[in-house]
Amino acid sequence: MNTDVVIIGSGIAGLSCAAILSRYGFEVTVCESHSIPGGAAHSFERDGFKFDSGPSLYSGLSYSPSPNPLRQVLDAIGEELPCVTYNTWGCCLPEGDFDTSVGAEQFCEVLARLRGNTAVNEWQNLQKIMTPFASAAVAIPPAALRFDLGAAISIGRFAPSVARHAVNVAKLTGDFGRIMDGAVKDPFIKNWLNLLCFLLSGLPANDTSAAEVSFMFADWYKPGVVLDYPVGGSGGLVDALVRGMEKFGGNLMLNAHIEQIIVENNRAVGVRLRSGKEIRARRAIVSNASVWDTLKLLPSGTLPEKFRKSKQATPECDSFMHLHLGIDAKGLAKDLACHHIVVNDWSCGITAPQNVILISIPSLIDSSLAPPGKHVIHVYTPGNEPYDLWKGMNRKSEEYAQQKQQRSEVMWQALTRIIPDIRERTEISMTGTPLTHERFLRRNRGSYGPAISARKGLFPGPGTPLKGLFCCGDSTFPGIGLPAVAASGMIVANTLAPLQKHLQLLDEIL
Numbered sequence: 001m002n003t004d005v006v007i008i009g010s011g012i013a014g015l016s017c018a019a020i021l022s023r024y025g026f027e028v029t030v031c032e033s034h035s036i037p038g039g040a041a042h043s044f045e046r047d048g049f050k051f052d053s054g055p056s057l058y059s060g061l062s063y064s065p066s067p068n069p070l071r072q073v074l075d076a077i078g079e080e081l082p083c084v085t086y087n088t089w090g091c092c093l094p095e096g097d098f099d100t101s102v103g104a105e106q107f108c109e110v111l112a113r114l115r116g117n118t119a120v121n122e123w124q125n126l127q128k129i130m131t132p133f134a135s136a137a138v139a140i141p142p143a144a145l146r147f148d149l150g151a152a153i154s155i156g157r158f159a160p161s162v163a164r165h166a167v168n169v170a171k172l173t174g175d176f177g178r179i180m181d182g183a184v185k186d187p188f189i190k191n192w193l194n195l196l197c198f199l200l201s202g203l204p205a206n207d208t209s210a211a212e213v214s215f216m217f218a219d220w221y222k223p224g225v226v227l228d229y230p231v232g233g234s235g236g237l238v239d240a241l242v243r244g245m246e247k248f249g250g251n252l253m254l255n256a257h258i259e260q261i262i263v264e265n266n267r268a269v270g271v272r273l274r275s276g277k278e279i280r281a282r283r284a285i286v287s288n289a290s291v292w293d294t295l296k297l298l299p300s301g302t303l304p305e306k307f308r309k310s311k312q313a314t315p316e317c318d319s320f321m322h323l324h325l326g327i328d329a330k331g332l333a334k335d336l337a338c339h340h341i342v343v344n345d346w347s348c349g350i351t352a353p354q355n356v357i358l359i360s361i362p363s364l365i366d367s368s369l370a371p372p373g374k375h376v377i378h379v380y381t382p383g384n385e386p387y388d389l390w391k392g393m394n395r396k397s398e399e400y401a402q403q404k405q406q407r408s409e410v411m412w413q414a415l416t417r418i419i420p421d422i423r424e425r426t427e428i429s430m431t432g433t434p435l436t437h438e439r440f441l442r443r444n445r446g447s448y449g450p451a452i453s454a455r456k457g458l459f460p461g462p463g464t465p466l467k468g469l470f471c472c473g474d475s476t477f478p479g480i481g482l483p484a485v486a487a488s489g490m491i492v493a494n495t496l497a498p499l500q501k502h503l504q505l506l507d508e509i510l
């Protein structure tokens, strides 16, 4: 079989890349190992409950034009994404339990109550400091980026806005910790900012890129801001991307595990599936697998050894524990927030295992996700569960079952703070470990993604020294999360497209 471009993996990055390439007129084949598309953002169903495997927090999807690259991909392929909007989330912190809203104002009320007026002044001062950084962070839209000399023209279009923010653009290259430490003394605000950074990048403030945090400030603290939840959950989003790609002729193959990238004459020319079938690519292979998983697909000697070693040594975030529950909703408060963050102890550090727990009850705002009178719940410890605790365990063993029970207890306890009788209400319960994560998401050691500190240089980007091989996904663009990975997919598609077509697309979506 022949095609223009083979994409390995149907994560949000792979699908974004495939959708834009199809829109540009390329013949695209996406090979996904799993039986469900979406990678870390796929949905699955059990007994009428529709579960999100991963993401729960979305923004910038319910309106256009939006600075969110994922929305820009959807705009480029003309796909609607119906969203429910909301603005409140629950916090269970060592200081106490409370609801807070996105937007700058309500958080000041929380601060006044918890920390007093000095803290409020510090927060407002930080908002002022961040305002020009936030404008600078959106001065160059990721949709304008491409990985060749044409970038001078596609990015050049935004030169006036870059020039206006030039000083601040330069300051965005470092870590956010410097900005935070210069502006904030209050320990609670520092803890809070470290938490937001951790949720954004899997790293604390002094390792998170100032550009990523500034983008978040631009998004979360603008007037009238709301959070979004795609109707149908992450599956609704994946369906929209697949629909858009197929509309332009793209082809998605499920249960299509790639075993090897075929290299001939120092060029990636195709892929070999586990079934033995080969697919040849006239133009390029794009790997959406993580950096570590991509290396496993390349025959030895096809990459310079120095490059291979440096990629293999990419530091990685830890993995996850998951609880997926279907519960009886009878008598639950109607105004319960659909998302909650639980932090057990600030003093042990924001990345400490079992310390931060996220809870999502999306059927509170999208009733299509659960049978009538029920709710669907996803609880997880975000990127803080050490893989080594699970490495080599037999998933059928008693030892594994016991450890699962032991390590999931922290999620049950967190949930009990929100729904005290949760155990009695539970009708379906599935516990996931780093081994589940590794197996179903095809991710090396079940990792959340690379842990590249903003103080230690630039993110790797989409190129490789092997001709015809590109990479997209969370290993190639800073900021683990849907906007970043959609941007990474779009950048590879733009790089393969003729400059003129790229410029036309920019005119349409921005």
Ligand SMILES: Cc1cc2nc3c(=O)[nH]c(=O)nc-3n(C[C@H](O)[C@H](O)[C@H](O)COP(=O)(O)OP(=O)(O)OC[C@H]3O[C@@H](n4cnc5c(N)ncnc54)[C@H](O)[C@@H]3O)c2cc1C
Pocket (backbone or CB within 6 Å): 008, 009, 010, 011, 012, 013, 014, 031, 032, 033, 034, 037, 038, 039, 040, 041, 053, 054, 055, 056, 057, 058, 256, 257, 258, 259, 288, 289, 290, 293, 297, 320, 380, 440, 441, 442, 443, 448, 449, 472, 473, 474, 475, 480, 481, 482, 483, 485
């Ligand atoms: C629990 C959890 C919660 C999250 N919460 C949020 C959130 O609230 N908001 C947010 O923005 N982000 C969130 N994220 C992050 C976000 O989901 C990920 O960053 C993003 O989905 C990663 O997309 P990707 O395309 O880079 O990679 P992946 O989703 O990992 O996709 C890679 C794909 O490649 C496939 N693949 C790998 N190897 C092969 C092979 N050899 N052959 C064929 N196919 C292969 C895999 O099966 C997979 O489908 C969360 C992630 C998790 C896990």
